[in-house]
Amino acid sequence: MTDDRRYPDAVDVVIVGSGPTGAAYARILSEEAPEATIAMFEVGPTVSNPPGAHVKNIEDVRQRALAQERSEGPGAGAATVDSPGAVTAGTRAGRPGTYLLQDGYQAEGEDGLPVAAFSSNVGGMGVHWTGACPAPGGKERPDFVPGFDDLLEDSRRVLGVTTDAFDGAPYSQLVRDLLAAVVDHGRSAAERVQRMPLAVHRREDGRLVWSGSDVVFGDETRANRNFTLFDESLVTCVLLEGGEAAGVEVKDLRTGEVHSVAARYVVVAADALRTPQVLYASGIRPDALGRMLNDQTQVVYASRLRDVAPPPGVDVAESGTLREQSGVSWVPYTDDVPYHGQVMQLDASPIPLADDDPVVPGSIVGLGLFCAKDLQWDDRVAFADDEVDSYGMPAMRIHYRLTDADRRAIAGARAEIVRLAEAVGDPIGSEPFTLPLGSSLHYQGSVRMGATDDGTSVCSPDSEVWIAPRVFVAGNGVIPTPMACNPTLTSVALAVRGARSIAKDITENTDARERTHDKEVHA
Incomplete structure (x- = not known):
């Protein structure tokens, strides 16, 4: 699952980001298209074992604090607060494991997002989250998505959601x-x-185990020899040919070297602020990109x-x-x-x-x-x-x-x-x-999903970018509704649907190639 720092020349699928939704793509593809080769690139380091495990599962307090500091990217060393309730009026500080957007968080005369924050580590924010997984109700639900309730149930499966811990x-x-x-x-x-509902379970010895991306990856992904995770690897842009996904350009942050990796499908799951950033840097700029931002x-x-x-x-x-x-x-x-x-x-x-x-x-x-x-x-x-x-x-x-x-x-x-x-x-x-x-x-809505390509959304109900076929987006930014509840269960559910769309396409194309080969052999 982990890398030896030799980037592949070509894979079937590139996944940008290792948070819960990126991990969900890897999991579903490993289950439903195990023959597909997958490379996942994460800008931050691996801070827990297994990769993507929640820092709450680190028993040693000093090691847990070190894992949090290593997740803070360019903000490492800045003051943090232990809980959102500890923030006092006028204070700008992130929680442990996160770092703040230092500039551009508030335009003159606007409210802005003064404490907009990120994490940079294998597992993304899923290494630091509260694990709350409520289902959306009423106007929170994107009801134009077929089979949404079944997708929520599969999301609970891959996240390891329980209610009795x-x-x-x-x-x-x-x-x-x-x-x-x-x-x-x-x-x-x-x-x-x-x-x-919480992404947490209790072991036989009574100890609580919080779900991170490690739980979402599951044994299926860890056992998949066609899947490799590369940490400290910055994807700077998605490569296109004829307007469609052709791969990514990735920078090895350890050496500074830049590589091109060809891919049939690219999934950008960087988070709700950095996913539109990657699309923008790639020249993928639909009118709705970054808009309808929801905190x-x-x-x-x-x-x-x-x-x-x-x-x-x-x-x-x-x-x-x-x-x-x-x-x-x-x-x-x-x-x-x-x-x-x-x-x-x-x-x-x-x-x-x-x-x-x-x-x-x-x-x-x-x-x-x-x-x-x-x-x-x-x-x-x-x-x-x-x-x-x-x-x-x-x-x-x-x-x-x-x-x-x-x-x-x-x-x-x-x-x-x-x-x-x-x-x-x-x-x-x-x-x-x-x-x-x-x-x-x-944060939600920045690469929002829509029922049709009417100019107000970035992607389809399968999470495929309307103007860039075979480029998919994932994360809370895909959610198009005014949602009040914790969004992870919903964003993972939408990721499951997107991953199944890719898996189906890969499987059908593989079957078609095999049928063509059989005909040629018997001709």
């Missing part, structure tokens, strides 16, 4: 019952308060359960963030209440309490509501022709504004989160906090 956590059912009392009336079963404004608050005793055997002096006393619950989005709620029990209060007021682990409840964006054509990531970034790629320029509808939605989320906090217990702090724009890390 935290069933042993104290008070989780109490939290859900308290929330359900004020949320569930009039909702369908799928829209009611429930366990958060999810996030409102956070905390509450304290009333009258709960410490679980047996738990030291109330312990502190941490998400441990065995924690539970993760989900308040689904609906079109009538257009917020996605992620509720986590914490071991420690996000706001210091009195010294004589010890926290019962699991009794502090952190609430977060994500807002769906009022999508606008002019919200976009654009690229400079005369400036480059740290990797020598066209520099990014973010154009992003909150509309009046967005501001009403945020105000509504602030009121709703207070209602939920009061239902759970005693709110902590005087009021909710709205995180700086870009904090979600859930």
Whole structure:
């Protein structure tokens, strides 16, 4: 699976980026077109073992911190914050394992995305994410995609999604019952308060294992001799012949050498900001490229359960963030209440309490509501022709504004989160906090999918770029809807469909060549 630094001259498929969606292409192709040769190129280093494994699975704290720092690319060494809730107003800092867009994040007179962030490592952001995998509902769903529910189910399979990993956590059912009392009336079963689906499982020895790209790759990809992963390899452009995919140009960041790798299909899964950057650098510039950019404004608050005793055997002096006393619950989005709620029990209060007021682990409840964006054509990531970034790629320029509808939605989320906090217990702090724009890390829409090539989308329902056949795009940027929920389950589902389209084409072409060969032999 790993490389010996000898780039191939030609392969069937090149995959740019090793995050969950790039890994999903590798997995499905390994399952359904095992004869296809695949080269995956990742700009960052391998920071975990197996490649793409979540850093939470690294038990040694120092080694985990080193893996996070090595993921921070050109931002390594900058100050980070341990959680989005730790960001204070006016502070620009990324979370461990990520680095900020240093320039171009906010145009004059616009809101911008002040904390837009990236990670550069094998496994992408999937090495650092929370693992939340809720399904979209209502207007979040791209219902023009055939078989979407089946794709979501296959996405759960490759991501290793479960709902029972935290069933042993104290008070989780109490939290859900308290929330359900004020949320569930009039909702369908799928829209009611429930366990958060998480890409995490519990081993036989009881230890939690968080899914990263390693889980998505699966044994099928690791055993595939036709698949090779090259880290520290920057794809600078997609090569075209006759307007169709012909391969990529890739720079070995260890030696500085530049190589051309021919390919029948190219999948660009670099992330929602760097995928359009690669297309732009390749001269693939449809009108919709980078447009309808979608961040999810996030409102956070905390509450304290009333009258709960410490679980047996738990030291109330312990502190941490998400441990065995924690539970993760989900308040689904609906079109009538257009917020996605992620509720986590914490071991420690996000706001210091009195010294004589010890926290019962699991009794502090952190609430977060994500807002769906009022999508606008002019919200976009654009690229400079005369400036480059740290990797020598066209520099990014973010154009992003909150509309009046967005501001009403945020105000509504602030009121709703207070209602939920009061239902759970005693709110902590005087009021909710709205995180700086870009904090979600859930950027979407920049290479958006469309039902038809009407000029408002970049790719087809198979994720194939309309104006560049056999060039495919993947990641959260493909999602075309105003989605409030965590997007990974959806983006992997769309990647599964795209990978199947390539696998089908490869298989059919192989079968056709074999039939032609048989006819020639018997002639």
